[in-house]
Structures are given as C-alpha cells and as structure tokens.
Amino acid sequence: MAYLEITLQIAPENRGAAADVYQKYKQPFLAQIAGTTSKELLIGDDDVQLLHGFKSIEGAKAYPDSAMFNDDAVTGLMPLLSARPEFRIYATA
Numbered sequence: 305m306a307y308l309e310i311t312l313q314i315a316p317e318n319r320g321a322a323a324d325v326y327q328k329y330k331q332p333f334l335a336q337i338a339g340t341t342s343k344e345l346l347i348g349d350d351d352v353q354l355l356h357g358f359k360s361i362e363g364a365k366a367y368p369d370s371a372m373f374n375d376d377a378v379t380g381l382m383p384l385l386s387a388r389p390e391f392r393i394y395a396t397a
Contacts, residue, residue, distance in 0.1 A: 313387035339363035
C-alpha cells in the first residue's frame with residue numbers, strides 16, 4: 305500500500321467549493337485510476353489535504369501525471385488555491 309498526500313492552501317471561504325470538486329471526482333477516481341484503494345478529504349484549520357490510497361508506490365507516483373488529475377481535478381481546484389500544492393508519497397510497512 306501507498307498514499308499520495310496532496311496538501312492544498314485554500315482559504316476557509318473556498319473550502320466548500322473544494323469539497324464539491326472532491327465529491328465530483330471521488331467515484332471516477334476510484335473507478336478509473338488503476339490500483340486505487342481510497343480517497344479522503346481532510347479539512348484542517350491551516351490547510352486541506354487529499355489522501356489517495358493506492359496498491360503500490362508506482363500507482364501513487366503515476367496519478368499526478370494522469371489526464372484525470374491534470375484535466376479535471378487541477379482545473380476545478382486551481383481557482384481556489386492560494387499556493388502551489390505540496391505532494392508527498394508514503395509507503396506502508
């Protein structure tokens with residue numbers, strides 16, 4: 305198992321719109337991106353995180369290069385971001 309964590313800087317007043325983008329692409333992500341296991345939206349006081357579960361590190365590394373990520377998710381979130389997203393990949397032990 306592996307996780308791709310994407311940290312987003314989104315102003316509190318725009319977090320509802322970010323949640324709408326998340327909901328719109330959650331099921332297509334799970335159905336169409338190979339090797340996915342989960343997708344969660346974490347809303348904190350300082351930021352918003354998207355936690356994507358994959359069966360392998362390779363899947364986690366490949367998703368940011370996918371058409372779904374670049375054409376759909378990024379397009380929907382871009383107007384809401386106040387800074388560049390941060391990407392981290394974690395492997396489970």
